[in-house]
Amino acid sequence: MTLQGWFLILGFVALLLALTKPVGIWLFTLYEGRRTPLHVVLGPVERGFYKLAGIDPTVEQGWRRYALHMLLFNATLMAFTYAVLRLQGVLPGNPQGLAGLSPNLAFNTAISFTTNTNWQSYGGESTMSNLSQMLGLTIHNFLSAATGIALAFALFRGFARRESKAIGNFWADVTRVTLYVLLPISIVYALFLIASGVPQTMAGVVEVQTLEGAKQSLLLGPVASQEAIKMLGTNGGGFFNANSAHPFENPTALTNLMQMLSIFLIGFGLTWTFGKAVGNPRQGWAILSAMVILFLAGVTITYAQEAAGSPVLHHLGVTGGNMEGKEVRFGIAASALFSVVTTAASCGAVNSMHDSFTALGGLVPLFNMQLGEVVIGGVGAGIYGFLLFAILAVFVAGLMVGRTPEYVGKKIEAREVKLAVLAIAVLPLMILGLTALSSVLAQGLAGPLNRGPHGFSEILYAFTSAVGNNGSAFAGLTANTPYYNGLLGVAMWVGRFFIIVPMLAIAGGLAAKKYTPESAGSFPTTGGLWIGLLVGIVLILGGLTFLPSLALGPIADHLAMISGKLS
Amino acid sequence: MGKDFSSALRPAIVMTILFTVLLGLVYPLAMTGIGQAIFPSQANGSLVRDARGTVVGSTVVGQAFTADRYFQTRPSAAGKGYDGLASSGSNLGPAARALVDRLKPDIARRRAEGVSGPIPADLVTASGSGLDPDLSPAAALAQTSRIARVRGVPDERVRKLVVDATDASILGEPHVNVLALNRALDALPGTGPSGARLR
C-alpha cells in the first residue's frame, strides 16, 4: 500500500461526500415533483411523452398499481430487447455483419439489462452490433436505473407520508429521473469521455498495421454514449468484453476516477434525499455513514491484499502487488478501489479482472454482493435494500428500548418484518441454492476455468452477481451455455423483482400508517450507536448466511495460496 | 386487476417506443455528431499514423511488441495476444497452476536477457483487457539493456527515453505508453531501422 493509494481512496470518498448534498437536493426536487431549471428545455418533451402515452402524472398510484405499471413496463422493454437481439442479423447498424443471438443468450441478456444487472455472457465486440448496443442495451442502462430510483422514491414516500393510500406515480418518477438526471449528466459525461479518448462513431473496425508489421483490428463504435450511462446508472455492461479495463472504455487514470465517482454519485445523493424526505437529513447521513464504514473496511482489505500480492508469484521472483488482470495505468490502488466500488454498488463494471485477484482481495467484492449490494448500492436499489436491513435492525434492537420499534416515525410491525424477511431471504435462497445445484450437476461443473476452491468461487460469484443484479464476474467461468444462461437469467429476474415487490408492499403499508412523533423514548436512528448497529446487523446477517460458502471458496483458496499449494 | 392491466398496457408500450427513440437513437446519434465535430481524433479511436498515413496504432490501445529491439508489451490474454476484437484477461486465480506454468518460461526469458533481482510484476502478468498500452517504468527500464544491445546505442539514451515518457499522474500509478516509447525509439538517430522496414 502506498500513501498515494490512500490519498486516492480518501480523496475519492471526500469528493463524494462533498457532492452528496447537492445531488441529494436535485433528486429531492424531482422526488417532490417540483420544477428544475432543466424544465425549460425538457419540460415539453416530458409533457409530450405523457400526452402520447395517455398518462396523467398527477394521478397517484397505490403500491399495487405502482408495481403493476413498473412490472409491465419492464416486461415490455425486455421483450423489445429480446426481439432486437434475436433479429440483429437482419437489422441495420451492423458494420461487422454479426449474426442474431441464440435464444438462450438473448433471454439472458434481455433479462440482464432489464434488471440493471448487465451480466454479459458474451464478449461485446464479437457479439453485439452497434444498433444492438444502442437500441437493445443503452436504453436499459437509462431505464433500469430510472426504475431503481423511482422505486426508492416510492419507498421514501412510504416513510414520509401519513395515512396516505398512494406512493406516487411510476411514470412521472421514471420520466423525470430519466430526463432531468440521467440524460443531462450522461450528455456532459459522454463529452468528457470522448475528449479523453473514448470513441464515439458509427463506424466499425479499423485495421492497424503495428510497428512490428502485424495486423491488428480495433473495434470502434458509439462507446462514449453507452459508457456514460453504464457507470452513472450502475449498470456496468461494457461495450467491450474487458469492460472498463479496455482502454477504449476507460483510457486514463482520470476517466477511471470519474467512472468510480459516477458509480456512487446518485447512491450517495439518494441517502440525503431520503433524510430530507423523512424530514431529517441526519437520518440520511446516518445511513450513509454506515455504508461508508462498510465500504472503507472492504477497500482496506482488498487494497492490502492486492498490494501484498501472491506468495506464489513472489516465490517465482516476481515483485510487487498482484498485477495479473490489472492495467498499468490504474495500478493496484485504483484497481482495488474500483472493484470494491463496483460491487458495493450494483454496477458490475470492472477495470481489472476480479477472477485474478488474490483470494481475500476477491472475497470482498463477493461479500459486498452477498450483502445484497446495500453498501451505497445500485441507484435506488442500494438504498431500498439498505432500508430493508434498517427495518430488521430496528426491529431486533428496537425492542430493547422498551417500545414497539419505530423507524423515522413509522411503527415497524408484523407486516413490515414479514415482507423484509421475505425480500432478504431471496438472496440466500437463490445464491446458495443455485450454487449448490451447479456444484453437483455436470452442466454446472463444466463452467469453471480454475480448479480447486477458486473454481467454486467462480460459480458462487456468478450466482451472487446475478441475484444481486451486479453483473461483474469471476470471468473465467464459461457462462454462455444454455444451462448458465438460463439459470443466471432466472436468478437475475428473481433477484430484482422478488425484492422489489415486497419492498413496494412495505412502502404501501408504511404510507398508510400514522406518524409517531419522535421523543426521548424513541429508538435513536441518527447517532453513532445506530450506525454501529446497522453495520453490525448487515455484517452478522450476511456473514452468518454466507460464511460456509465463503469458507469453501475464497477462504480455502487463500489458505492454499499462502501455503503455496497450486490447484 | 384486468382493467388495471389493460390500462397499464398503453403507457408501457408507448413509453417503450418513445424512450427507445430518445435514448437509443437520438442520444447516441447526437453524441456521435457532437463528438465527431468537436473531438474528431478521439471520437475515432485516437489513431496514430506514420509519415505515409498508414494507421500504425492507437495512442490509447496497446499492441503486441515481441521483438527484442522494442520495448515489449505485457503478456496478453486477448485472443492470441492484443486482439482488438477479443479483449480479455487470463482470469487465472492467484494459485492456479496454469498461471505458474505461464509465468515460468516468461520469467526464465527475462532472466536470460539479464534481468537480475526481482522482476516487475506487470512485465510478466497479463493485463485485464489484454490491450494494456502501458508498462510501469520499472518494467520498461528492465528492458533497456537488451534494447541498447540490439540497437547498438548507449543504455543511458534508452533509459532517458523511458524517464521522459513516464506519465506520473497522481490518480493512477506511473506508466509509460509503449507505442509512444517505441516510436521514440525508432526516431532515435543512429539506431537500427524500424521493424517494418527491416522485415
Place this chain on the structure above:
Amino acid sequence: MAQTTQSRSRTRSLFTADLVVPAIKASFLKLDPRELVRNPVMFVTAAVAALMTVLLVIGQDDLSVGFKLQLVVWLWLTVLFGTFAEALAERRGKAQAASLRATKAELTAKRLNGDGRQFDNVPASQLKVGDIVLVETNDLIPSDGDVVSGVASVNEAAITGESAPVIREAGGDRSAVTAGTRVISDEIRVKVTVEPGKGFLDRMIALVEGAERQKTPNEIALTLLLVGLTIIFLIAVGTIPGFASYAGGSIPVAILAALLITLIPTTIAALLSAIGIAGMDRLVRFNVLAKSGRAVEAAGDIDVLLLDKTGTITIGDRQASEFRAVSGTSPRELADAALMASLADETPEGRSIVLLARERFHVATAGLPADAEIIPFTAQTRISGVKVGGSLIQKGAVDSILRANAGSGETAAATELRRITDEIARAGGTPLAVALDGRLLGAIFLKDVVKAGIRERFGELRAMGIRTVMITGDNPLTAAAIAAEAGVDDFLAQATPEDKLELIRKEQTGGRLVAMCGDGTNDAPALAQADVGVAMNTGTQAAREAGNMVDLDSDPTKLIEVVGLGKQLLMTRGALTTFSVANDVAKYFAIIPAMFVVLYPGLGVLNVMRLGSPESAILSAIIFNAVIIPCLVPLALRGVAYKPMAAGPLLARNLAVYGLGGLVAPFIGIKIIDLVVGGLGLA
C-alpha cells in the same frame, strides 16, 4: 419503580420444588406436535431431533454411535428446555390462580323471584344477565354485577389481597361488586351483569394461568422474524452438501443437523412464550390485571400519561394552611369561626382546619357546646356550618357563601374576599369562605399537598420521552400553580369527562399513545378511548368494562409503574433476541472448521477457540446451545433490569450487555464445555 417491581417478583423463588416438578412433567406433555407447531423454531428443532433419532438407528456414516447418541440427547434436551421454560412460567401463574379457583369453586346464589322477596338457591353457574340476587351478611357474592339496592361493607381480599372492607352501595360510583368477594355486614341486592364463566374472577384465573394467552402484536412480528431467520439458516445449511460435493467430500447429516440447530434462534424461541406469560404475571403480582397482552405491550409504547391530580399528584386531601381575614376582621377571629364551623366536620379538610387553628392561634375550644346545631354539607347549598349561641357560622365555596347571604356580594368585604380568593387560587390553593351571621370574615387557604418525590418521578418520565398531563377539576389558576409545583408537562383544568375524551383523541390524532386511569361511569368513554385505560377496582362496573386494565389496589399512581412493566416486557424480548442472534457467531467458529477440516485441512485455522477435536467442537456448541436456555429462564421470568432513562443510553447499555455479551459469552462457554467434554472423554 425498579425496586418495587423487583422486590415483588422476588417474593417467590423461581425454582421451588412445587413449581419445578409439575413443570417438568408438563414439559414432556408439551412435546405434542400439535402444540409444538405454534412455535415454529422449536418445531423445527424437534423435527430434527426426531430425524436424528431415526438416523441413529438406521443411518450410516463414519461417526461413532456414542457421539451421535450424545448429539441426539442434547437435541431433545434443547426442545425440552424450551417446553420447560414455558411450563414453568405457566406453573407460576397457576400457583397464583389456585387460591382464586378455590374461591370460585362453590358459589351459590339466592336468586330473587319476580316479587323481589322470595328467592331460590341456585348454583352461580346458572345465573343469567339481568337476574337479581340477594346477598346477605357473610354470603359470597355469586356473580359480578351492580348493587341495585342496599349498602354493605364488602371484603374483597380474595381478589385484591386487601383485608380492609370497602363500601358498596346502590347508585353512584361504588356500585360494582365482584364475584367471590364476601359481604361482611348488611345486605344488598345485586343485578347480574355478566354471563357465567365470563366474570372478572374467571378472566383473572384464565389470564394468570396463560390459558387464554394470545400472541401480542410484537410477539407475532418477532415470531415472523425468527421464522425468517430459521428459513435463511435452513438454506445456508441445506446447501452445504452441494458445496462439499464440489470439494470432493461429504458432510454427515448429524453434523449438518447440529449446525442447523445451533444457528436457528432456539434460545429466544424457547423463551418467547415464557417471557410473555411472566410479563402478565408480573403485572398480576403488582395487583394490576390486564385484560390482554396487547394492553401490556401498549403500556410500553405510551407517550402521554393523563394523571388525575387528586390522589396521584397530590395527596388526596387538601390541608388548611392559612387564614386570610378581610380588613376589619382579625385572623384570630376568622380562625375561631372556622374552628367552630369545622369541629363537626369529619372530612380530612375539616380536621386540618381544626388542627391549624389550634396550632396557629392556640384556640383551646375542645368541642361544640351541647346546644350547637350542626348544619351538614349538602350538594344543593354547598355550605356547611354550625348554629351556636344564636349566631350562625357558615363555611363553603366563596360563590355559595355570597349567594346564601343576599346583599353581601356588594359590600367592600366581598370585593376584598374575591381578591383574596384569587390570590389563593393563583398560589395553587382552594379558598373556603367563612361568614359569621352573614358577615364575611375571610377565607381559609386550603392547600393541595404535592406528593413527595413526584416531581422527580415526572422528570424520569420526561427523560423516557413520556409527557405527563394533570387532569383536575380545579380552575386554571389553581391548576397551573399545582402543575408547576409538581413538574407535570401540561394540565387540563376544570376537566369534564368530555374534555378528557377530547384530549385523548387529540393526542392520538398526533400519533401518540395515551394512558389514563379512572373510576367513574362518566370516565368510561375516555377509558375505552385511551390506549391504556386503567380502571380502579373501586370504580363502577362500566369503568371496569371500559378500561383494558384494572388496578385491584385502586391506586392511580400505579399507572406509572404499569408503563414500566410494559417496557420491561418488550425490553426482555429484544434483549434475548439480540443475545440469541449474537451467539451464532461463536457457534459458527466452533462448527465450521470442525465440519470443513476434512475437505480443506487448512480451514483448521478458523478454529479460533482451539477446541479439542472436531467432535468435541460440535458437541460443545450444541451443549452450549441447549444449556443456555435454562440459564436464561430466570432472566426471562424476572425480566431484564429496568431503570427509567432515555432511549439512547438505554439502548447503549442493553446493546453492550446483550449484544456484545451475546458475542463474547458463547466463546467462553463453548471453550469451557469443550474442556469438560474433553476431560470426561466424551468426544
